[in-house]
Amino acid sequence: xxxxxxxxxxxxxxxxxxxxxxxxxxxxxxxxxxxxxxxxxxxxxxxxxxxxxxxxxxxxxxxxxxxxxxxxxxxxxxxxxxxxxxxxxxxxxxxxxxxxxxxxxxxxxxxxxxxxxxxxxxxxxxxxxxxxxxxxxxxxxxxxxxxxxxxxxxxxxxxxxxxxxxxxxxxxxxxxxxxxxxxxxxxxxxxxxxxxxxxxxxxx
Amino acid sequence: xxxxxxxxxxxxxxxxxxxxxxxxxxxxxxxxxxxxxxxxxxxxxxxxxxxxxxxxxxxxxxxxxxxxxxxxxxxxxxxxxxxxxxxxxxxxxxxxxxxxxxxxxxxxxxxxxxxxxxxxxxxxxxxxxxxxxxxxxxxxxxxxxxxxxxxxxxxxxxxxxxxxxxxxxxxxxxxxxxxxxxxxxxxxxxxxxxxxxxxxxx
Numbered sequence: 001x002x003x004x005x006x007x008x009x010x011x012x013x014x015x016x017x018x019x020x021x022x023x024x025x026x027x028x029x030x031x032x033x034x035x036x037x038x039x040x041x042x043x044x045x046x047x048x049x050x051x052x053x054x055x056x057x058x059x060x061x062x063x064x065x066x067x068x069x070x071x072x073x074x075x076x077x078x079x080x081x082x083x084x085x086x087x088x089x090x091x092x093x094x095x096x097x098x099x100x101x102x103x104x105x106x107x108x109x110x111x112x113x114x115x116x117x118x119x120x121x122x123x124x125x126x127x128x129x130x131x132x133x134x135x136x137x138x139x140x141x142x143x144x145x146x147x148x149x150x151x152x153x154x155x156x157x158x159x160x161x162x163x164x165x166x167x168x169x170x171x172x173x174x175x176x177x178x179x180x181x182x183x184x185x186x187x188x189x190x191x192x193x194x195x196x197x198x199x200x201x202x203x204x
Numbered sequence: 205x206x207x208x209x210x211x212x213x214x215x216x217x218x219x220x221x222x223x224x225x226x227x228x229x230x231x232x233x234x235x236x237x238x239x240x241x242x243x244x245x246x247x248x249x250x251x252x253x254x255x256x257x258x259x260x261x262x263x264x265x266x267x268x269x270x271x272x273x274x275x276x277x278x279x280x281x282x283x284x285x286x287x288x289x290x291x292x293x294x295x296x297x298x299x300x301x302x303x304x305x306x307x308x309x310x311x312x313x314x315x316x317x318x319x320x321x322x323x324x325x326x327x328x329x330x331x332x333x334x335x336x337x338x339x340x341x342x343x344x345x346x347x348x349x350x351x352x353x354x355x356x357x358x359x360x361x362x363x364x365x366x367x368x369x370x371x372x373x374x375x376x377x378x379x380x381x382x383x384x385x386x387x388x389x390x391x392x393x394x395x396x397x398x399x400x401x402x403x404x405x406x
Contacts, residue, residue, distance in 0.1 A: 014213035133237040151357030158283035158291035175297040
């Protein structure tokens, strides 16, 4: 079966907002008025910027405490990892695993995959194109599950408010962690997966 | 070159295809990159409208009633979604409250309102006022609506607190779990069919 033609070879482009096929001479989609581009503007630079920013924020997100627990007068601060460890040592390995996947494994996979995609696109690599395209779709799907820990801290802090007896307060770490999630989502959104395939046309 | 309305372009690799009509349950896949090009719409406009109204009602319940109640030595407390967002608005970290509020309350709320508005008019064969703006806003909201993450977060919080005190799921939690399923059903790309259904009327 012969490969389908590329839209760019036929002077066509896709409106990402409504799915309309537009001619390359327009800047706004004739159907939905949204801005259209042949490729996402400055895709590689923007993705690198968001990726590096999120990597930097990931350090305080893990080092700073995400919440402060005061139980019957004795207070303690928890980071994300110490929270996971606490669940683990109390025998709830399932919850520990869930939080570990959402707040450590998912962001790390995103960093790794985005960096791989960026570097391979910059080196105009022909390596495993279909698999790289699949990797991109994979991080688009899993990306937002990292918000889990932010929501858990919000709920727990809203509930446990018994003045002197016991209380839970959010701490700085959760802000950085939330920003890491938002920044990696922006990074994934500004990466243009069509760049993976562009080398097929340009290098012939 | 004249543009044909029956063309579709794969958003992941820029391949151009002639679109073919899909039967219910079928999906078209890109032969080059394997991404899904198009899915047959599962619902009619009328069904989507009905589901959106249901979602609107459930949204009111999910937000008006507490999602979790706890009790400790005679004292008790409860939290709604809004109170959880408020708990994060704490000094210098208030920005995260805005992000959380957007993802679990504002984005789903706007999605439901816009869907009801667009589908209500589409149901009688008309394009809603501000049709293009509403359709574009829905596309931009989709990645920021995270009710399913919120639901899992509530379950984790319940288990987390159950070790220290008595925890009871509130009425809001039942509404929220049904709402999450509905949002997944109605907030997909199905709504894009309105561009074709109302062709020339917006």
